[in-house]
Amino acid sequence: MAQDYDKIIKENIENLILPIANNLLNLGIEEQNLEEIPDDLQYTIERKPDFLKKVNTLGKSQSYILHIEFQTSDESANMLYRMLFYTAMLMRAYKTDVKQYVIYIGKKKKPNMPVELQTENISFRYNLLTFSQIPYQHFLEAETPEEWILTILANFQDQDADYIVEKIISKIKYSNNETLDKQRYVKQLEVLSQLRGLQHLIIKKITTMAFEYDIKKDLRFIEGVSYGEELGLKRGEERSIIATVLKMLKEKVLDKATIASIFNIKLDYVELLAQAISDKSAREKVVKDLLVREIFNEQEIQELFEG
Numbered sequence: 001m002a003q004d005y006d007k008i009i010k011e012n013i014e015n016l017i018l019p020i021a022n023n024l025l026n027l028g029i030e031e032q033n034l035e036e037i038p039d040d041l042q043y044t045i046e047r048k049p050d051f052l053k054k055v056n057t058l059g060k061s062q063s064y065i066l067h068i069e070f071q072t073s074d075e076s077a078n079m080l081y082r083m084l085f086y087t088a089m090l091m092r093a094y095k096t097d098v099k100q101y102v103i104y105i106g107k108k109k110k111p112n113m114p115v116e117l118q119t120e121n122i123s124f125r126y127n128l129l130t131f132s133q134i135p136y137q138h139f140l141e142a143e144t145p146e147e148w149i150l151t152i153l154a155n156f157q158d159q160d161a162d163y164i165v166e167k168i169i170s171k172i173k174y175s176n177n178e179t180l181d182k183q184r185y186v187k188q189l190e191v192l193s194q195l196r197g198l199q200h201l202i203i204k205k206i207t208t209m210a211f212e213y214d215i216k217k218d219l220r221f222i223e224g225v226s227y228g229e230e231l232g233l234k235r236g237e238e239r240s241i242i243a244t245v246l247k248m249l250k251e252k253v254l255d256k257a258t259i260a261s262i263f264n265i266k267l268d269y270v271e272l273l274a275q276a277i278s279d280k281s282a283r284e285k286v287v288k289d290l291l292v293r294e295i296f297n298e299q300e301i302q303e304l305f306e307g
Contacts, residue, residue, distance in 0.1 A: 024134070
């Protein structure tokens with residue numbers, strides 16, 4: 001799943017960098033001051049930097065390397081040393097200052113990643129920005145779709161998620177930009193929403209707002225999200241069967257193979273439902289399928305798993 005988030009960042013970073021650099025990091029960068037530099041350093045590193053460019057200001061003596069990393073996980077043990085390593089390599093290669101920012105887009109309100117290292121011989125720090133602390137208006141009131149979809153990762157303040165999701169989708173749906181690939185940004189929004197557990201709400205809003213986006217044509221859906229249809233359940237029987245199977249699994253009435261035999265459904269599906277009771281990733285797959293095919297509504301699904 002992390003690769004899905006990385007892919008979105010890589011697709012959008014060129015359009016996002018100036019708004020992030022100037023509106024969030026207060027760097028005052030103009031596009032003509034950005035210079036491409038290789039991100040493939042001449043040393044073995046665990047991964048390429050997410051964003052790396054040279055910023056030419058008033059003179060070469062005031063230029064610096066801008067390095068930004070986007071993080072979905074709280075790498076409390078490794079991030080400080082990873083950033084220190086990048087700094088050392090970049091300063092060695094370009095003989096100039098390096099400004100580093102880690103932008104955390106994960107679920108924690110306050111990540112535990114240390115940002116400073118002080119030893120007898122080393123004094124080092126990088127800057128950490130947490131998206132969940134940024135007011136949602138900052139992105140929702142911006143001008144580009146790359147920024148709009150980041151609203152889902154921001155601080156909703158006193159607004160409920162239903163309101164925020166509807167506003168984001170409306171911005172995309174009613175955009176006056178005739179060349180805007182609306183399907184692309186809704187798909188990206190649906191992926192990012194998983195970081196906040198709001199994927200089900202995105203699917204619901206796409207449907208109720210009659211958005212011209214057929215989620216059943218989504219590659220990830222085609223590759224295996226529609227588990228109910230593929231693993232042996234008949235649509236008319238699903239509601240009662242799923243409710244009963246989940247109840248039996250939670251109460252450990254019978255083993256999975258016996259349950260599958262009783263209801264004449266595939267063992268794979270019973271195992272998936274059992275896994276979905278405690279495993280978030282499995283539950284998201286089941287929930288997405290049931291919502292898209294309108295077997296249960298959002299409230300009913302919540303009651304199935306929590307009741």
